Amino acid sequence: MVEETDVYKLLHQRLVAGGFVADLKLQPEQLRKDYNCSASTIREALFRLSTVGVVTFKEQRGFRVPQVSRVVQHELTHMRILLECEGACLSIRLGGVAWEARLSAAHHKLSHIEMRARSKAELEPLFDLWSTAEQEFHETLIDACGSLTLKRTHSIIYQQFRQQLINADSDTIYVPENILQHQGILEAALDRDEDLLRRLIHDHLSRNLAQPLPEKKSW
Amino acid sequence: MVEETDVYKLLHQRLVAGGFVADLKLQPEQLRKDYNCSASTIREALFRLSTVGVVTFKEQRGFRVPQVSRVVQHELTHMRILLECEGACLSIRLGGVAWEARLSAAHHKLSHIEMRARSKAELEPLFDLWSTAEQEFHETLIDACGSLTLKRTHSIIYQQFRQQLINADSDTIYVPENILQHQGILEAALDRDEDLLRRLIHDHLSRNLAQPLPEKKSW
DNA sequence: ACGGCCTTTAATTTCGAAAATTTTTATTTA
DNA sequence: TAAATAAAAATTTTCGAAATTAAAGGCCGT
Structure with missing residues (x-):
């Protein structure tokens, strides 16, 4: 034992x-x-x-161990977009000032780390710290959605997503744009701008999509 | 063994x-x-x-065995709405005539059973048949979404959803309105009307919500 | 009569091995 | 030389029991 x-x-x-x-x-x-x-x-x-x-x-x-697969990466990214948009918008509606405070705090911690890492190489010594803070930020973003089931599903998808990136040794795991993107997400959340928030979450994650998500057509 | x-x-x-x-x-x-x-x-x-x-x-x-819980039932219903709306809309965009054919066939089988059951009591002898056909219909609805991850997640949510209703011996497991609701969903899908389809999926499942889902506010 | 503590019983976890199944390798035949 | 078959080796599944941990019950004190 x-x-x-x-x-x-x-x-x-x-x-x-x-x-x-x-x-x-x-x-x-x-x-x-x-x-x-x-x-x-x-x-x-x-x-x-x-x-x-x-x-x-x-x-x-x-x-x-799951295979590294761009198809799976794309699907997990799609699921993250779906779950985080829903969870974040519900958090705006239900979360109140307490949630906003927690999100600001989580962002503060994350940005503090991200300001010290302008590249993947600079991030290396801080990777575990950053990794934890990044996950905490995204989990806090949806924390006030009012649904443990949604949060649990998101957690499962997030772990698989992270595992795929790490096992692929992907260049998308960390980019310097992260800091501005996380800032934008925070601001949209605090402004309670659901449409902007959805777009910024999508844009933040879209580098992990193999191709753009299919859009609504006029038939 | x-x-x-x-x-x-x-x-x-x-x-x-x-x-x-x-x-x-x-x-x-x-x-x-x-x-x-x-x-x-x-x-x-x-x-x-x-x-x-x-x-x-x-x-x-x-x-x-999971507890019967109206909160959990509500959350699973919410997840079903989220996943089925997404999967169904993607199926409209990606599925083509083959998908439409499969969906029509699945609906045909389901409605055949539902026409023989005007009440929960009348359904009793057909319950397993109906149960399988109902699940098949909803799974086919999202079948052409292009994401095994979404389908797998939906399958997990659906099983838990079903288990909750059965263990609660709920009055919502079968209602005579099902037949018209399933018909409407099929028609919206075949008409490729995403907005209508989303609304009808929501309305079909909403009797399993403990309270209406929070709506977008003007702040 | 209730609460706390200790002991006993019950339940869960971990273990090492046997049985069953799959995979790999070797041999034979065409 | 390649394919098929058989045998051996490797891996997975199942098992029953030992070790560890939790729960329940009883007793004592306030």
Whole structure:
């Protein structure tokens, strides 16, 4: 039995931090050596991790790290846009000053880090800090939406999204434009401008789309 | 080992059919007797079921059937509206005549059943048939959205939604208005009228909302 | 009578191994 | 030389039990 932090948490951290190559087979018999426990314990942890989609499971084929896929990246981005637009607009309607305060605080923390990183290389030593602050900002953005189900779904999508970017070693994971984009999102939220907020969330994430989302047509 | 159909499938069917009381503790040691296998096998199956949210898991507290909750019902309904509106509109844009044909076929099957059931009592002998056809109709509605991630997320939400209604023994699970509502949805889809389609999907599901969804305000 | 603490019982987690299934490798045949 | 088949090796699934943790019940004190 691993002490201090359990196997589930350790595997989770490693999976979202890119500690396994994309599409790698995750074999309990191998992993048990890394974590000093039994293969059954690893198997259970992997099942739990599949609940949030950071590993995939197929009967009689076992567990795998999800493949890096531009299609999947596009779909996860689309889902983030959908869920964050909805959650952010509902937060505007329901959140009040307390929510605005929390969002401002989250943004303050994030921008503080982003001002110290003008490039991906400069970000490297701050990556974990930035990563946490970025997630916190987006989670706070939808925090007052009034729906745990929406927040839970968003959290699952966000983890998979992040894992895809990290495993792809993508250039889009961090760009210097982030700082202005996050600022714009904050301002639109505080101005309670839902249309602008939707557009800015979309624009912030659109670099992760393989192609533009299909638009409404006149038939 | 249970023959023919495995433990996972049997438990899944029972869970979405209301075969367990809401909020019931699901104890492997008890269930293994029903399914003639070991508690470990049950435990694994329950982990897999928690992936789609038809059981809940808490460390050191085990597995439970989700509680019946109007709040959760409301949130799942909200998610269905969000995902089905998005998926249906994308299907209009991407699906073409093949999709329209599949949707018409799915509707034909559903309406055939719904014409034979003017009340919940009349539906009783046809419930499984209707249930399958209803799910197929809604899944086909979003089938051409171009996103497996959206469809997978919808499927998870739909199963939880269905489980909530059944476990609540809700009066909203089937209403005679369904037939006209499904008809309207089909027609709006075939007319490629996205605004109307969104409204009709919302109206079709709104009886499962605890209160109206918050609307956009002028500030 | 109620609350707190301790003990016992029940439940969950982890384990290592057996059984079942899949994958890989080697051999034989056309 | 390639394909098919069989055997061996590897992997996954299932199992029953031990270890760990939580819950319940009983007893004592205020």
